Amino acid sequence: MATPHISAEPGDFAPDVLMPGDPRRATRIAETVLEDARLVTEVRGVLGYTGTFEGRPVSVMASGMGVPSISIYATELYRFYGVQRIIRIGTAGGMARHLELGDVVVATAAHTDSSVSANRIPGGIHYSHVPDFGLAAAAFAAGQATPGAGVHAGPVLTSDVFYADRPHVTQALTDHGTLAVEMEAAGLYAVADRERAKALALVSISDFTFQAAELSAEEREQLFDRAVQIGLAAFAAA
Numbered sequence: 001m002a003t004p005h006i007s008a009e010p011g012d013f014a015p016d017v018l019m020p021g022d023p024r025r026a027t028r029i030a031e032t033v034l035e036d037a038r039l040v041t042e043v044r045g046v047l048g049y050t051g052t053f054e055g056r057p058v059s060v061m062a063s064g065m066g067v068p069s070i071s072i073y074a075t076e077l078y079r080f081y082g083v084q085r086i087i088r089i090g091t092a093g094g095m096a097r098h099l100e101l102g103d104v105v106v107a108t109a110a111h112t113d114s115s116v117s118a119n120r121i122p123g124g125i126h127y128s129h130v131p132d133f134g135l136a137a138a139a140f141a142a143g144q145a146t147p148g149a150g151v152h153a154g155p156v157l158t159s160d161v162f163y164a165d166r167p168h169v170t171q172a173l174t175d176h177g178t179l180a181v182e183m184e185a186a187g188l189y190a191v192a193d194r195e196r197a198k199a200l201a202l203v204s205i206s207d208f209t210f211q212a213a214e215l216s217a218e219e220r221e222q223l224f225d226r227a228v229q230i231g232l233a234a235f236a237a238a
Protein backbone atom coordinates (compact mmCIF):
# COMPACT_ATOMS: atom_id res chain seq x y z
CA MET A 1 0.00 0.00 0.00
CA ALA A 2 2.08 2.90 -1.22
CA THR A 3 1.20 6.50 -0.37
CA PRO A 4 1.66 9.38 -2.80
CA HIS A 5 5.18 9.97 -1.51
CA ILE A 6 6.34 6.65 0.02
CA SER A 7 6.58 3.37 -1.91
CA ALA A 8 7.11 1.04 1.09
CA GLU A 9 4.78 -1.83 2.00
CA PRO A 10 2.97 -2.05 5.37
CA GLY A 11 5.42 -3.24 8.00
CA ASP A 12 8.46 -1.95 6.14
CA PHE A 13 9.07 0.86 8.65
CA ALA A 14 10.10 0.45 12.26
CA PRO A 15 8.06 2.31 14.93
CA ASP A 16 11.09 4.59 15.46
CA VAL A 17 12.40 6.75 12.61
CA LEU A 18 15.47 8.99 12.47
CA MET A 19 14.84 11.78 9.98
CA PRO A 20 17.73 13.79 8.54
CA GLY A 21 16.98 16.41 5.92
CA ASP A 22 19.37 15.14 3.26
CA PRO A 23 18.75 11.78 1.53
CA ARG A 24 22.51 11.15 1.40
CA ARG A 25 22.68 11.44 5.17
CA ALA A 26 19.91 8.83 5.40
CA THR A 27 22.06 6.51 3.29
CA ARG A 28 25.13 7.23 5.40
CA ILE A 29 23.26 6.44 8.64
CA ALA A 30 21.85 3.25 7.11
CA GLU A 31 25.29 2.12 5.92
CA THR A 32 27.42 3.12 8.90
CA VAL A 33 25.14 3.00 11.96
CA LEU A 34 22.32 0.51 11.33
CA GLU A 35 22.76 -3.22 10.90
CA ASP A 36 21.11 -5.15 8.07
CA ALA A 37 19.62 -1.96 6.63
CA ARG A 38 17.48 -2.33 3.52
CA LEU A 39 16.03 0.34 1.26
CA VAL A 40 12.23 0.55 1.70
CA THR A 41 11.33 3.66 -0.30
CA GLU A 42 12.96 5.96 -2.81
CA VAL A 43 10.12 8.05 -4.29
CA ARG A 44 11.54 11.38 -5.53
CA GLY A 45 14.98 10.28 -4.28
CA VAL A 46 13.82 10.70 -0.67
CA LEU A 47 15.42 7.53 0.60
CA GLY A 48 14.15 5.44 3.53
CA TYR A 49 15.84 2.40 5.10
CA THR A 50 15.00 -0.03 7.89
CA GLY A 51 17.54 -1.96 9.94
CA THR A 52 18.43 -2.46 13.58
CA PHE A 53 20.56 -0.69 16.16
CA GLU A 54 21.68 -2.72 19.17
CA GLY A 55 18.91 -5.18 18.44
CA ARG A 56 16.09 -2.63 18.15
CA PRO A 57 14.39 -2.02 14.80
CA VAL A 58 15.01 1.52 13.55
CA SER A 59 14.25 3.25 10.26
CA VAL A 60 15.91 6.28 8.75
CA MET A 61 14.27 8.45 6.12
CA ALA A 62 15.01 11.91 4.75
CA SER A 63 12.56 14.78 5.17
CA GLY A 64 13.72 17.14 2.43
CA MET A 65 13.82 20.83 3.34
CA GLY A 66 11.11 22.96 4.88
CA VAL A 67 7.85 22.56 6.82
CA PRO A 68 5.68 21.39 3.89
CA SER A 69 8.13 18.63 2.97
CA ILE A 70 8.63 17.20 6.47
CA SER A 71 4.87 17.54 7.14
CA ILE A 72 4.05 15.30 4.19
CA TYR A 73 6.53 12.57 5.10
CA ALA A 74 5.78 12.64 8.82
CA THR A 75 2.02 12.46 8.23
CA GLU A 76 2.33 9.49 5.90
CA LEU A 77 4.73 7.64 8.22
CA TYR A 78 2.56 8.12 11.32
CA ARG A 79 -0.80 7.64 9.62
CA PHE A 80 -0.13 4.81 7.16
CA TYR A 81 3.02 2.99 8.31
CA GLY A 82 2.54 2.61 12.07
CA VAL A 83 5.43 4.90 12.93
CA GLN A 84 5.18 6.09 16.53
CA ARG A 85 8.27 8.26 17.08
CA ILE A 86 10.28 10.47 14.72
CA ILE A 87 13.48 12.24 15.70
CA ARG A 88 14.65 14.87 13.24
CA ILE A 89 18.46 15.00 13.04
CA GLY A 90 19.41 18.24 11.35
CA THR A 91 21.65 21.27 11.18
CA ALA A 92 20.86 24.77 12.40
CA GLY A 93 22.30 28.24 12.51
CA GLY A 94 23.28 29.28 16.04
CA MET A 95 21.54 32.45 17.26
CA ALA A 96 22.59 32.47 20.94
CA ARG A 97 26.17 33.62 21.47
CA HIS A 98 27.04 30.95 24.01
CA LEU A 99 26.67 28.21 21.38
CA GLU A 100 29.71 26.74 19.66
CA LEU A 101 30.03 25.01 16.32
CA GLY A 102 29.06 21.37 16.69
CA ASP A 103 26.92 21.88 19.77
CA VAL A 104 23.65 19.96 19.77
CA VAL A 105 20.34 21.67 20.57
CA VAL A 106 17.41 19.66 21.90
CA ALA A 107 14.54 21.73 20.50
CA THR A 108 12.13 22.02 23.44
CA ALA A 109 9.93 24.41 21.44
CA ALA A 110 9.79 25.69 17.87
CA HIS A 111 8.60 29.20 17.06
CA THR A 112 7.74 29.59 13.40
CA ASP A 113 6.98 32.04 10.62
CA SER A 114 5.51 29.18 8.57
CA SER A 115 1.80 29.50 7.72
CA VAL A 116 1.27 25.74 7.96
CA SER A 117 0.07 25.66 11.57
CA ALA A 118 -2.05 28.78 11.03
CA ASN A 119 -3.74 26.91 8.19
CA ARG A 120 -4.23 23.82 10.34
CA ILE A 121 -5.66 25.68 13.32
CA PRO A 122 -7.96 28.59 12.48
CA GLY A 123 -8.94 31.46 14.75
CA GLY A 124 -5.70 33.41 14.95
CA ILE A 125 -4.22 30.94 17.42
CA HIS A 126 -0.45 31.09 17.91
CA TYR A 127 0.10 27.37 18.25
CA SER A 128 2.78 26.09 20.63
CA HIS A 129 5.02 23.64 18.76
CA VAL A 130 6.62 21.34 21.34
CA PRO A 131 8.29 17.92 21.25
CA ASP A 132 7.45 14.82 23.21
CA PHE A 133 8.67 15.51 26.74
CA GLY A 134 10.02 12.00 27.32
CA LEU A 135 12.08 12.01 24.12
CA ALA A 136 13.42 15.50 24.84
CA ALA A 137 14.40 14.62 28.40
CA ALA A 138 16.02 11.35 27.29
CA ALA A 139 17.95 13.10 24.51
CA PHE A 140 19.22 15.80 26.85
CA ALA A 141 20.37 13.23 29.38
CA ALA A 142 22.02 11.13 26.65
CA GLY A 143 23.76 14.21 25.28
CA GLN A 144 25.16 15.11 28.68
CA ALA A 145 26.46 11.57 29.09
CA THR A 146 28.12 11.57 25.63
CA PRO A 147 31.63 13.02 25.37
CA GLY A 148 32.02 15.80 22.85
CA ALA A 149 30.50 19.17 22.13
CA GLY A 150 27.91 20.87 24.33
CA VAL A 151 24.26 19.93 24.51
CA HIS A 152 21.62 22.60 25.09
CA ALA A 153 17.85 22.47 25.56
CA GLY A 154 15.73 25.37 24.40
CA PRO A 155 13.58 26.92 21.69
CA VAL A 156 14.48 27.11 18.02
CA LEU A 157 13.04 29.14 15.17
CA THR A 158 11.60 27.10 12.31
CA SER A 159 11.70 29.47 9.36
CA ASP A 160 10.42 29.25 5.80
CA VAL A 161 13.13 31.71 4.80
CA PHE A 162 16.73 30.48 4.51
CA TYR A 163 18.11 33.67 2.95
CA ALA A 164 16.51 36.00 5.50
CA ASP A 165 17.49 39.65 5.76
CA ARG A 166 15.70 40.74 8.91
CA PRO A 167 18.15 41.28 11.79
CA HIS A 168 15.42 42.82 13.98
CA VAL A 169 13.46 39.56 13.93
CA THR A 170 16.55 37.53 14.76
CA GLN A 171 17.45 39.94 17.55
CA ALA A 172 13.96 39.91 19.09
CA LEU A 173 13.87 36.12 19.09
CA THR A 174 17.40 35.90 20.51
CA ASP A 175 16.41 38.38 23.23
CA HIS A 176 13.60 35.95 24.10
CA GLY A 177 15.92 32.97 24.47
CA THR A 178 15.77 31.37 21.03
CA LEU A 179 18.88 29.27 20.47
CA ALA A 180 19.03 28.46 16.77
CA VAL A 181 17.26 28.60 13.40
CA GLU A 182 16.33 25.69 11.15
CA MET A 183 13.45 24.88 8.82
CA GLU A 184 11.44 21.80 9.91
CA ALA A 185 10.94 21.25 13.68
CA ALA A 186 7.64 23.15 14.04
CA GLY A 187 6.10 21.24 11.14
CA LEU A 188 7.13 17.91 12.63
CA TYR A 189 5.80 18.82 16.09
CA ALA A 190 2.40 19.91 14.75
CA VAL A 191 2.01 16.76 12.67
CA ALA A 192 2.95 14.57 15.66
CA ASP A 193 0.30 16.32 17.77
CA ARG A 194 -2.33 15.82 15.05
CA GLU A 195 -1.45 12.14 14.59
CA ARG A 196 -1.24 11.45 18.36
CA ALA A 197 2.39 10.47 17.90
CA LYS A 198 5.77 11.53 19.26
CA ALA A 199 8.49 13.73 17.82
CA LEU A 200 11.71 15.53 18.64
CA ALA A 201 14.20 17.67 16.73
CA LEU A 202 17.92 17.46 17.53
CA VAL A 203 19.93 20.02 15.59
CA SER A 204 23.69 20.46 15.35
CA ILE A 205 25.07 23.97 15.04
CA SER A 206 26.69 24.27 11.61
CA ASP A 207 27.01 28.08 11.36
CA PHE A 208 25.91 31.28 13.12
CA THR A 209 23.48 34.09 12.32
CA PHE A 210 25.79 36.69 13.90
CA GLN A 211 29.23 35.79 12.52
CA ALA A 212 30.88 33.84 9.74
CA ALA A 213 32.03 30.34 10.62
CA GLU A 214 33.02 27.36 8.54
CA LEU A 215 33.07 23.65 9.29
CA SER A 216 35.02 21.22 7.13
CA ALA A 217 33.08 18.41 5.51
CA GLU A 218 34.70 15.98 7.96
CA GLU A 219 33.73 18.11 10.97
CA ARG A 220 30.13 18.30 9.70
CA GLU A 221 29.93 14.52 9.48
CA GLN A 222 31.39 14.09 12.97
CA LEU A 223 28.96 16.51 14.58
CA PHE A 224 26.14 14.90 12.71
CA ASP A 225 27.18 11.43 13.91
CA ARG A 226 27.03 12.63 17.50
CA ALA A 227 23.42 13.81 17.11
CA VAL A 228 22.55 10.43 15.57
CA GLN A 229 23.98 8.63 18.60
CA ILE A 230 22.04 10.90 20.97
CA GLY A 231 18.84 10.28 19.02
CA LEU A 232 19.31 6.51 19.11
CA ALA A 233 20.01 6.63 22.84
CA ALA A 234 16.84 8.65 23.35
CA PHE A 235 14.79 6.06 21.46
CA ALA A 236 16.20 3.33 23.70
CA ALA A 237 15.70 5.24 26.97
CA ALA A 238 12.36 7.05 26.50
Ligand SMILES: O=P(O)(O)O[C@H]1O[C@H](CO)[C@@H](O)[C@H]1O
Nearest residue numbers: 021065066090091182183184
Ligand atom coordinates in the same frame (compact mmCIF):
# COMPACT_ATOMS: atom_id res chain seq x y z
O1 LIG B 1 20.51 19.93 7.66
P1 LIG B 1 19.02 19.87 7.50
O2 LIG B 1 18.40 18.81 8.27
O3 LIG B 1 18.60 19.80 6.05
O4 LIG B 1 18.45 21.26 8.10
C1 LIG B 1 18.78 22.55 7.72
O5 LIG B 1 19.44 22.70 6.48
C2 LIG B 1 18.54 23.09 5.44
C3 LIG B 1 18.95 24.42 4.89
O6 LIG B 1 20.24 24.39 4.38
C4 LIG B 1 17.17 23.15 6.09
O7 LIG B 1 16.50 21.96 5.85
C5 LIG B 1 17.50 23.38 7.54
O8 LIG B 1 16.51 23.01 8.45
Ligand SMILES: O=c1cc[nH]c(=O)[nH]1
Nearest residue numbers: 091092093181182183
Ligand atom coordinates in the same frame (compact mmCIF):
# COMPACT_ATOMS: atom_id res chain seq x y z
O1 LIG C 1 18.08 26.60 8.31
C1 LIG C 1 19.26 26.82 8.59
C2 LIG C 1 20.20 25.78 8.76
C3 LIG C 1 21.49 26.09 9.09
N1 LIG C 1 21.84 27.39 9.20
C4 LIG C 1 20.96 28.38 9.05
O2 LIG C 1 21.31 29.57 9.17
N2 LIG C 1 19.68 28.08 8.74
